[in-house]
Each structure stands twice: as structure tokens, then as C-alpha cells.
Amino acid sequence: MDDYRKTADIIRKSKNMIALTGAGISVESGIPDFRSAGGLWDRYDPAVYASIDSFRKNPEKVWNMIFEMIEITSRAKPNKAHYALAELEKLKLLKAIITQNIDNLHQEAGSSNVIDYHGNTKNLVCMSCHSEYDVSDFSLAEKKIPCCGSCGRILKPSVIFFGENIPQQAMYSSQRYAENADVVLVIGTSAIVYPAAGIPRTAKINGAVIIEFNLERTELTSGLTDIFIQGSAGRTLPELLKYISQ
Numbered sequence: 001m002d003d004y005r006k007t008a009d010i011i012r013k014s015k016n017m018i019a020l021t022g023a024g025i026s027v028e029s030g031i032p033d034f035r036s037a038g039g040l041w042d043r044y045d046p047a048v049y050a051s052i053d054s055f056r057k058n059p060e061k062v063w064n065m066i067f068e069m070i071e072i073t074s075r076a077k078p079n080k081a082h083y084a085l086a087e088l089e090k091l092k093l094l095k096a097i098i099t100q101n102i103d104n105l106h107q108e109a110g111s112s113n114v115i116d117y118h119g120n121t122k123n124l125v126c127m128s129c130h131s132e133y134d135v136s137d138f139s140l141a142e143k144k145i146p147c148c149g150s151c152g153r154i155l156k157p158s159v160i161f162f163g164e165n166i167p168q169q170a171m172y173s174s175q176r177y178a179e180n181a182d183v184v185l186v187i188g189t190s191a192i193v194y195p196a197a198g199i200p201r202t203a204k205i206n207g208a209v210i211i212e213f214n215l216e217r218t219e220l221t222s223g224l225t226d227i228f229i230q231g232s233a234g235r236t237l238p239e240l241l242k243y244i245s246q
């Protein structure tokens with residue numbers, strides 16, 4: 001109770017609050033994180049199936065995982081945590097969301113300033129001629145691997161695989177937001193995947209208050225986090241919103 005009150009007070013006084021979100025915020029929308037038993041990542045080892053080397057060597061094999069990933073993300077709907085962040089933006093308290101998720105759920109919940117740090121499953125890209133496509137241009141339900149209309153190469157979702165660089169614009173603007181933030185909400189991330197995990201660390205060095213929302217303690221909790229709010233994001237974020245609106 002005290003933590004909610006204290007956090008609400010900090011947020012009301014903030015001038016440049018941002019949020020960093022991870023897979024945990026979308027678990028209640030039915031998208032498994034890396035730990036969810038029986039989820040996508042239980043069946044497809046991310047070290048193999050989410051690696052750019054694997055995609056280059058054998059795109060057909062990796063597309064087995066991609067078909068499922070796109071099906072899961074396109075079926076999912078935003079949950080109460082996504083809507084709570086959209087509401088914080090409407091209240092002019094949240095300046096930007098930097099998300100590691102590729103599911104487009106923040107945008108679907110109504111957030112307008114979202115940095116897709118690891119890309120988005122809505123688009124496909126040709127690694128050879130760089131042509132871009134909307135995923136809806138293809139009928140992926142039939143499990144036909146999409147190819148580039150210009151050069152014929154197998155397309156890749158414009159999500160960042162392990163071994164690929166973060167898009168320059170996302171990297172640059174996230175760094176600027178992190179340096180200028182006075183409060184960072186860190187939600188549903190294990191904070192071990194870099195460079196995204198560096199964002200709260202950069203913000204903290206520059207004086208930001210770090211408020212973490214997670215089911216369990218993470219790498220950040222004891223050394224970096226100022227306030228740790230434990231629980232599912234679909235419960236804790238709407239609860240916090242109530243305190244802010246009081």
C-alpha cells in the first residue's frame with residue numbers, strides 16, 4: 001500500500017517518465033515469455049530459432065517457429081497493463097514506452113509513442129534487397145513461406161534476432177529518453193538481454209528513480225531498483241493508476 005502511494009506521488013511530480021517493457025507484460029495476453037512452461041520457447045530453443053545465423057543458414061527451419069510466433073502475436077489482445085500505460089500517456093505522465101516486445105500490443109492499447117526496440121511482427125523484410133512488406137500481404141495461415149516480390153529471397157519478420165543490431169533510430173532515441181528520464185517504470189523484463197537491459201542503468205546514472213514491476217526479483221532489484229512492486233502487471237499497474245488518480 002505504502003509503495004503504491006509513494007510511487008503515485010513520484011509519478012505525479014515527474015516530468016520525463018518513460019517505461020521499459022518486456023515479455024512479462026504480455027504474458028496475461030497469452031504470449032509466453034522465455035520461462036513459460038509449454039510455451040513457444042519451450043519447444044523452440046531461442047538460442048537456435050531466434051538467432052540470425054540460424055535464419056541465414058536455414059530459413060525454412062526457422063519459419064516453423066515464425067509461423068507460430070506470428071499466429072500467437074496476431075491473436076493476442078492488449079491486457080489491463082497495456083491499457084494502464086496508454087492511460088498514463090493520456091494523462092501526460094508517460095512520455096515514451098521502449099518495448100522489447102514484438103507483439104504491437106502497446107500500439108493496439110492506444111499508446112502512441114512506442115519504440116519497438118526489437119522490431120515488430122507486423123512487417124516483413126527482405127535481407128537481400130531490403131524491400132519491406134506488411135505481414136497481411138501474405139496468407140501465412142497456409143504456412144507458405146513468404147518470398148520477396150522483387151528478388152525472390154525468403155522474407156524475415158522485421159524483428160531483431162540474436163546477433164542482429166538494434167535499429168539505429170530505436171537505439172538513438174531510447175538512449176536520449178534514458179538520459180533525460182527522471183522516472184523509469186521497468187515492467188515484466190528479466191533485464192538480462194542487452195543492450196535493452198542497459199536502459200534503466202543509463203537512466204539511473206543520470207539520476208532517474210527506477211520503479212520495477214515483476215512477478216519475481218530480477219538482476220535489477222537489489223542493486224538498481226528504488227521501488228519494487230511485486231505481482232502480475234495486469235493487477236499492479238491498474239492498481240497504481242487508481243492511486244495516481246486519487
Ligand code: NAD
Nearest residue numbers: 022023024026033034100101102103188189190215232233
Ligand atoms: P524474459 O522472458 O527474459 O523475462 C520475462 C520477465 O517477466 C520475468 O522476469 C518474469 O518474472 C516477468 N513476468 C512474467 N509474467 C509477468 C506478469 N504477468 N507480470 C509481471 N512480470 C511478469 O523477457 P524479456 O526480459 O523481455 O527478454 C526476452 C526477449 O524475448 C526480449 O528481447 C523480447 O524481444 C523477446 N520476447 C518477446 C515476447 C513478446 O513480444 N511478447 C515474448 C517472448 C520473448
